[in-house]
Amino acid sequence: MKTTRWLAVLALVLGLVLAGCGDDEDSGSGGGGGGESTPAAEVEKFDAGTPLGDIQEKGEIVIGVKYDVPPFGFNNPSSGKVEGFDVDLGQAVADKLGVKPKFIEAISDNRIPFLEDGTADLILSTMTINEERVGQIEFSDPYYIAKGRILVKEDNSEITGVDTLGGKNVCTALGSTYEATLKKQAPDAKLKLVDSYSECLESLQNGSVDAISTDDVILTGMIIQDDTLKLVGDELSQEPYGAGIKKGNTELKEFVDGVFTEYKDDGRYDKTYEKWVGQYTDTEAEAPTISVDEAVELVKQNAG
Amino acid sequence: MPFAFVDTLTENFDEFLRGFGTTVELVVVSFVIAMSVGTLIAAFRVAPSPWLQRIGGLYVEAFRNVPLLVLIFIAYPGLRRAGVEISAFVAGVLSLGLYTAAYVAEAIRSGVFSVSKGQIEASLSLGFTYPQTMRRIILPQAFRTVISPLGSLIIAMIKNSAILGGSILALNDLLKTGRVIASRTFEVIPAFLWAAAGYLILTGLATLAIRRLETRYAVKR
Numbered sequence: 001m002k003t004t005r006w007l008a009v010l011a012l013v014l015g016l017v018l019a020g021c022g023d024d025e026d027s028g029s030g031g032g033g034g035g036e037s038t039p040a041a042e043v044e045k046f047d048a049g050t051p052l053g054d055i056q057e058k059g060e061i062v063i064g065v066k067y068d069v070p071p072f073g074f075n076n077p078s079s080g081k082v083e084g085f086d087v088d089l090g091q092a093v094a095d096k097l098g099v100k101p102k103f104i105e106a107i108s109d110n111r112i113p114f115l116e117d118g119t120a121d122l123i124l125s126t127m128t129i130n131e132e133r134v135g136q137i138e139f140s141d142p143y144y145i146a147k148g149r150i151l152v153k154e155d156n157s158e159i160t161g162v163d164t165l166g167g168k169n170v171c172t173a174l175g176s177t178y179e180a181t182l183k184k185q186a187p188d189a190k191l192k193l194v195d196s197y198s199e200c201l202e203s204l205q206n207g208s209v210d211a212i213s214t215d216d217v218i219l220t221g222m223i224i225q226d227d228t229l230k231l232v233g234d235e236l237s238q239e240p241y242g243a244g245i246k247k248g249n250t251e252l253k254e255f256v257d258g259v260f261t262e263y264k265d266d267g268r269y270d271k272t273y274e275k276w277v278g279q280y281t282d283t284e285a286e287a288p289t290i291s292v293d294e295a296v297e298l299v300k301q302n303a304g
Numbered sequence: 305m306p307f308a309f310v311d312t313l314t315e316n317f318d319e320f321l322r323g324f325g326t327t328v329e330l331v332v333v334s335f336v337i338a339m340s341v342g343t344l345i346a347a348f349r350v351a352p353s354p355w356l357q358r359i360g361g362l363y364v365e366a367f368r369n370v371p372l373l374v375l376i377f378i379a380y381p382g383l384r385r386a387g388v389e390i391s392a393f394v395a396g397v398l399s400l401g402l403y404t405a406a407y408v409a410e411a412i413r414s415g416v417f418s419v420s421k422g423q424i425e426a427s428l429s430l431g432f433t434y435p436q437t438m439r440r441i442i443l444p445q446a447f448r449t450v451i452s453p454l455g456s457l458i459i460a461m462i463k464n465s466a467i468l469g470g471s472i473l474a475l476n477d478l479l480k481t482g483r484v485i486a487s488r489t490f491e492v493i494p495a496f497l498w499a500a501a502g503y504l505i506l507t508g509l510a511t512l513a514i515r516r517l518e519t520r521y522a523v524k525r
Contacts, residue, residue, distance in 0.1 A: 109486065112490065132488075135490075174487060175483075179488070180488075192474040199472045199474075202381050202472060203381070203474070205385075206381045208380070208381075
């Protein structure tokens with residue numbers, strides 16, 4: 001009797017130890033992404049003590065991406081890795097630095113704190129460049145311009161655009177720019193703010209909200225998952241995405257801008273666009289050429 | 305900097321107040337559900353009928369062993385997909401109330417066991433029915449001994465109510481309000497500290513109420 005009890009305790013302890021080991025391995029390998037990573041041929045060495053030198057010394061760059069926003073950042077169940085447009089760009093930055101990227105999940109309302117407290121070196125999480133955020137963090141030049149749209153169920157004939165959202169439950173992510181855009185353009189809409197767009201999709205499917213409003217590419221990702229949904233109305237906003245960097249770290253900002261320019265010029269951008277967006281929407285890649293300041297002006301017009 | 309800290313509250317006072325009000329509503333309704341269902345289940349668990357005992361046991365195990373967040377998913381997206389037109393608020397208070405009720409039932413059951421069995425026998429032999437025995441003789445004494453553990457449960461429930469706002473229910477409770485203000489103004493630390501102050505008001509009031517009840521009804525030793 002006594003022996004069996006001890007055996008049970010031993011088995012439990014062993015189980016816990018083994019589970020612990022498994023976790024370690026997982027966190028070590030990080031993301032990866034399916035992007036065609038170029039061989040790190042010419043890696044520029046940066047001085048120790050500078051932000052870029054520190055990252056090279058660590059041997060990894062921590063990049064915050066979305067885990068639930070196809071096609072920009074999402075966990076691929078078959079590979080167990082996070083993949084997407086943002087992930088490919090992050091891989092390109094890491095390759096150019098000659099370090100390994102470590103992808104962590106950054107949701108809309110924790111990504112800026114992540115930069116401030118050093119949890120992440122770089123944020124690539126469908127983050128719109130706007131005036132308030134420019135005051136908080138550095139942005140790379142825009143790498144993608146999304147358009148704000150409205151998604152409803154196919155059988156919904158009441159909602160035809162932003163001016164018909166009055167009194168309706170509209171879902172968007174807490175901390176996203178749509179909170180402000182919708183308050184201005186549809187002041188009578190009842191906003192339901194959740195942590196992630198997957199929760200918005202669930203809420204639309206089970207009928208607890210009438211519409212979702214966010215970037216067209218994210219909504220397209222939802223239609224790919226559930227074809228009983230449709231986009232309605234004109235675009236209500238333009239959302240230039242930029243990579244986020246800690247305030248004052250202009251060295252990393254300029255480095256990332258350099259990587260993005262190269263990425264656009266050597267044709268990798270077009271390939272990445274086709275892989276994640278173009279093949280679903282039948283659109284050609286249109287790499288943005290505007291600066292951060294111009295992006296801020298563009299976003300200001302959204303509220304107009 | 306200290307002024308900026310106060311500004312976060314004054315500039316967003318109406319919003320904070322609405323969030324506080326929502327949290328109060330959630331807590332009060334959940335409390336009523338938790339106490340009434342919890343007492344009923346405790347009575348089941350100590351009832352003479354083995355079937356009632358089994359039902360009570362099943363309830364406690366089901367609601368105590370499922371994480372609150374999972375209960376919320378069952379109560380809101382789950383029920384809605386099953387065709388029940390439940391509102392976010394009702395799903396929220398049902399989840400939190402029924403979840404807490406399982407703990408309340410266990411606390412009261414232990415209180416009932418602290419009343420000697422002889423009293424039940426005496427009461428039954430004097431002609432009281434079982435429900436009367438419970439209501440008039442056992443439960444009043446049991447409640448006295450469980451005021452303190454119940455108090456801990458109430459405080460835990462107030463804090464657990466913050467899970468409701470952060471979940472798929474998208475209720476604008478106090479913590480959620482803090483998060484919305486933090487994401488809009490980037491005053492992250494002040495926004496969360498003011499939300500914390502709101503919770504402290506509620507848990508502080510609960511603590512005071514429990515202490516008063518204790519001094520009034522506690523068994524003199």
